[in-house]
Amino acid sequence: MAGDDQAVDAVLKVRDLAVDFKTDTGLTHALMGVGFEVPRGKVTAIVGESGSGKSVTANCIMRIIQPPGRIVDGSIDFAPKGMDPFEIVSLTKKDPRLQELRGGLISMVFQEPMTALSPVYKVGNQVAEAILCHRKVSRGQAWREAAEMLERVGIDDIDRRIQMYPFEFSGGMRQRVVIAMALVCHPEVLICDEPTTALDVTIQAEILTLIKDLQRELGNSVIFITHDLGVVAQIADQVVVMYQGRVLEIGTVRQVLKQPVHPYTKGLLAAIPGLAPKGERLATIATVVGDADITTPFPMQTLADGRQVSLPPELGGAQQA
């Protein structure tokens, strides 16, 4: 609703985003009309099963979709602090704002810390490069700032470690390096694409706390991609539920996790071990969803409590125009 739109200070507004992948087997519609907003200074979680289009959405925001993928429709309005707002999808390759965007205004932490860094360059080189890509500073200055940021993400003995190669680091430490690399230019938005999936549980908790703490300190916005609803509860302010290239439900953490409206969201929650009553068989998403139609793209509607949901008409959804 127009009134709500103005009430929320959104750093990113994604609208009707559509992405196709042209492969040997035909055209895949990876995203079909994805829309959501990222409130400034908050953590927005995107949840959904594998293949629902979470990573593709993130890559669109960074404009790093590679062929055979192509953004075929939609817009992403970006309103960084102290800069004129601009639209991301229509930026041409030569536009200096595109380069500024990647790693400068928006940066990204990926799922695979073991392979996210090049094995042949020192950790310091790779973190300092992020600075050198965006600011005119000397190499020495860039390395000093890299060292500061690495210490801030919890890497000690920095004079020695900064000269080491990624393969001399553990997975958790590598992910800290990637986080330092992402934050060293103080971006407006940090996108984390399943940053803890590949790590063991104790390290997972540490990394989550680190991301949350740094977000509070630096005041940036975070898009946190995960399929772990436990993590969502811990870290997020707002949740976007995706399924098969579409958004099914958007709401606050409390709304989505405590009183889900969409049958698919209900199914996701029921399938979490630990939430189901003891001794009972764990429900699958399919049994909870039942006969409800979750594949047809019904229009998004805003409910009285402010959440947005795409419901079939028989469950109270708006009729299609």
Next chain:
Amino acid sequence: MRSYILTRIAGLIPTLAIISVIIFIVIQLPEGDIVSSMLDRLQAQGVDTSEEYVQNLRAQYNLDKPMVIQYFYWAGNFLTGDMGYSYLFSRPVNELVWERLGYTLSITISALFFTWLVALPVGIYSALRQYTIGDYLMTTLALVGLATPPFLLALIFMHIGFEWFGISTGGLFSPEFEDASWSFAKFADMLAHIWLPMVIVGAGGAAFTMRILRANLLDELNKPYVVTARAKGVRPAKLVIKYPVRIAINPFISNIGLMLPALISGEALVGMVMGLPTIGPLLLQSLLNQDMFLAGSMLMWLAILVVFGILLSDLLLAWVDPRIRFE
């Protein structure tokens, strides 16, 4: 790193010793020896050869001693820089080999550079523009290059040069410089000639390297570390070179040494076809005539070149790839 280098260098000594034994055995394998082929010649010329003369000759070449002793004479002399005497040319082997070895080395090394100069940009282009017309064109050219043996390529080039341009493309020098002593003009003349054998010897390797580089690069292009660097804001041209290409070329650096034997044997054939003053034609001649000191020395030198080439490429790889260095 230092201990790695030292171990590798120490490892060369037994390798070369074993190679020298094998070479020695191989050149002794055919029936007869230098003296018998010498006698054949002398008798054909009607020269009378007494029993005593034969004995003397045998003693002069140490052929009357057991094989093992003969080997140590040969190997020992080789180490002190005396490669023996070529009966075929009636000159010390030292005089015959050095210059030719120099030309062989020049052609081989320049062929190696040519290989890289062509394969690197073309391989990168082909990978980045996969399945475009340009890529298909390069692929076709590479397959033709791979399927054409160097000696055939040499014949084709010489034919084209002679028929269409009326120039003789054989040799490394124009006739007026053939016997001239070294001068800047002679050097320039050599450069004007050496490019053709360089291209011919390097063509196959360039085609091969380009194809493998393309495949390696396609594997690397979408690796997570490349995506991370792209998301960090590294500019496209720098991104490709600094990240995926840097990794994709590593296997080739270690392969430089392994490419040397192919280049050297390719050069030997091309050298014969084009009449180059290199090792190849001389080696063939010496083997046919059982001129064992000449053949043995040349084989030994080629082996030394290859072994040092492999060492150099391994050290180079350790230098560019920290993962090797830290093992």
